[in-house]
Amino acid sequence: MSNSNLAGFISRHGLWNAEQQAAADKILKDFPGSGLRTVRASVADPQGKLRSKTLLPNIFKSAMKNGLDFTSAQFNFDSAEAIAYNPFTEDGGVGNSMMAGFPDLILVPDPLTFRELPWAKGTGWILGDMYFNDGTPVPFDARHLLKKAEADLRAEGYDYVAGLEVEFYVTRIVEQKLAPEDLGNLGIPPEPPVVEAIARGYAYQSEEQQDMIHELLETLSQHCMALGLPLRTMEDEMGPGQLEFTFDVQSGLEAADSMVLFRSMVKQVCARMGLHATFMARPGLANFCASGWHLHQSMNDAQGNNAFANMSGTSSLLSEPAMNFVGGLLTHAVAASVFTTPTINGYKRRKPNSLAPDRATWGHDNRAAMIRVQGGPGDRTSHVENRVGEPAANPYLYIGCQIAAGVDGLRRRLSPGPLETSPYEAVNRPLLPKNLMEAVNTLDGSAFFRETFGNTYVDWLLGIKRCEIRRFLAAHPNWAEEPDQVTDWEHREYFTRY
Template sequence: MNSQGIVKNRGFIDRFNLWNTEQSEAVEKIHAVIKENGLRLIRVAWSDQHGISRAKTLTIPAFLGAMKNGIDFNTGPLFFDTANAIVYNPFMKGGGFDSDEMTGCPNYTLVPDPLTFKSLPWAEHTGWILCDAYLKNGNPLPYDSRQICKKALKELNSKGYDLLSGLEVEFSLTKIVDDEIDASLLGAPGSPGQPPKVVPVARGYQYQLEAHNDEIDDILQIIAENIQQLDLPLLTMEDEWGPSQLEFTFAPMKGIDTADTMLLFRTAVKQICKRHGYLATFMCRPSIPGFFSSGWHLHQSLIDINTGENAFIPNNSDGPISEIGQQFIAGILENARAATVFTTPTVNGYKRFKPNSLAPDRAGWGLDNRGTMIRVIGGIEDDSLHFENRAGEPAANPYLYMASQILSGLDGIERKLQPGPLSTEAYNDNRPLLPKDLQSAVDSLKESEVFHNKMGTDFVNYIISMKESEINRYTTYVQENNIEDYANIVTEWEHLEYFEIF
């Protein structure tokens, strides 16, 4: 390997046939964009197991080499939980994974996906591209969440369907008042440093108040301009229920594009805001008095690959949604408890599941009912008929959130499950309750045949280990500080753990 991190084995991408025709044809366009925009640096990014973007920045010669050979990338991030506490010992045989290929914290190969290339409008002369991770033998890295999602999509395609999904994302915007960094604030691996001191940007509680958006119009204009320059299909921005809480929505996208958009959207918003003296957090419920929980509602429908039509449109006898749609929903409801590890993967996210709160507390479905986990939107004459899952938190790994929906829904189709009666009283239905905390969700995932079979036992056990490391550190904090009402309050531990990184 040379000093720029380029893998010596020439032609890695061609040798293992890792690009399809569309990806190969996109390379010429990338060369043109680099020249036209005067790009000097390219950020080669990869989503880690937590849905956080990790990246190397390459010069143009190094990047052009990577478009043939991939680049070496340290497996190090795979060994860490959300606070970079070491979960696996890479220096024991098998690296803690019981795999010779993981011994000693070796490199793997990142392969750029040419279809994801962007010129970053806020970073001068800088491009950005997403990657898939591979072992040196050309096989997908088993712990790459984007590969897990692509595998789920491929299985859905084999059944004759594609996923059409849209983003409805809430987050909190704050203004930085003190961004001091000194040795006492740095933290350590497994013990996050102090985030900047912030203040809210608006007073609550005035849902969708126009004046609140006008008060922060300067930063909203900048965010919107940059997001649109990235060609992300932004539709709306609005003031939400809590102070400093915003919601952005995006037009529906097919396949992996939705997850890619969510990763880039979160990354972009955080970087843009920080450059202008703001801190945007996708942490579900920040530890700031008066702040409310934020959710991520994932809108979903299936498209018939052969006809291009919405497979959820019912016949007159089907009811509010087609038979396939009901089976898909039934699968999501059936697997909801285990899937919550993927839709709500942080300790903090479970502070949101409260009765009568616009967030679900049980696995039910209803017609345009914001209290149910699955909300069906549209009617028999509506080509946009779909449903949203309201259980997600905005810090979720987008690839695992989407994969959990696809695999759960396919389970419903394969077993011809039925979702039961529609809910009219969302918080009083006799439905399985969602997990009350992350440990309960992990316990359900341990017992899930669907996710063990579809994602692979090695991967599921890997995610369980990540989450249990996080849970153990949280439990230790709660016990050492004698916090009795920890289920109902947001602790300082959560603020340090999630506020800045997400």
């Protein structure tokens, strides 16, 4: 049922800028002849997974003026829909009376994200932000948090630029496991499908193996281009059916939006082909290598020039502002771990000599470092690559924490210290958290992220993650005896959902 209080909600609260309004006007003008029969209105949940409603044309047109009633339930769920907070209390369990009783919130579509889904004929798609009925942003929606981080950087005179490098697995489904007893419940994920590899592995960037999956790669690339995702390259990675896709640079918000849409597209398209895609860092399958999400980043100045490039004629790898930005990334890397690596499973990547960092280091074109500098003096393309993230991370939090840390580096003129030539042996660099439990405790004590993101957000997120941790510890109380072993709990928790 519609909410009569929503009439003119978007304009009444000034929620769109001129560019968004112009885009909305064009969408509504072109809609009658577009051939679209439905539109999915989506929002990214706390895990960065899309939640959506499918709208008929008249409801979509209304939503583009009035917003859309949308449940608040997602903000009470952990990664397996276990109820982390009791909503039937005065403050909704999260310290906010407007969240009491599982109320409806308002999803406000962002017209700049509107697409037609090429794999679902006649279906449009639009991403949005969550607001309370009084027009204030819902503080638990991380897309708001990212937009604020970008605004803080703009206040320093720079725009953030990000390029995505994402690894993931595609397998072939042998048995769906759809019997009622396999479907799980709240807090119990469904039984994962039984799968097999789509190709042989362990031949890094083998052209023969890449040709074996040509049809899949061609399908995914065509969908990326149809969606306007700036795909650059595709390759067969180390493990069987492990792929890496890279994307050209975008703004922070555009890159985060691209990531949620890309992951959703890959999973949906693969499912239609009898395949199963997962962005779980290390599946519980024999001999499967870990996957990462490497985030390439730099800044543009007010003239649109790469502010990371050192064009001064000195020997410094990066400009002074870039050095300060990197200093911020390194200073806050340990506390940011929940944002970059939010699952129990993601920490199985963090081992010495594994191509994933185990401490907060930086190096020049060194894949053992957390921050890998690419470029050098006089190179206008100079930027850094953060290799710490897992592909299941919420992109708004991953990118948002990078910008926030970088802004702090700029404001305090933080130094990254000397380059490391042997990052895994660096004794003067802080070790990154070895597990989610350690990461949660570190974030809990972070004065910086509490001040930057707010106590309300940090405490709420910690509660979501602790609910996930409690379920893991209940299933595997002796996990520390084999900390590198991927448990059956992890495979069931993440292989299907992510």
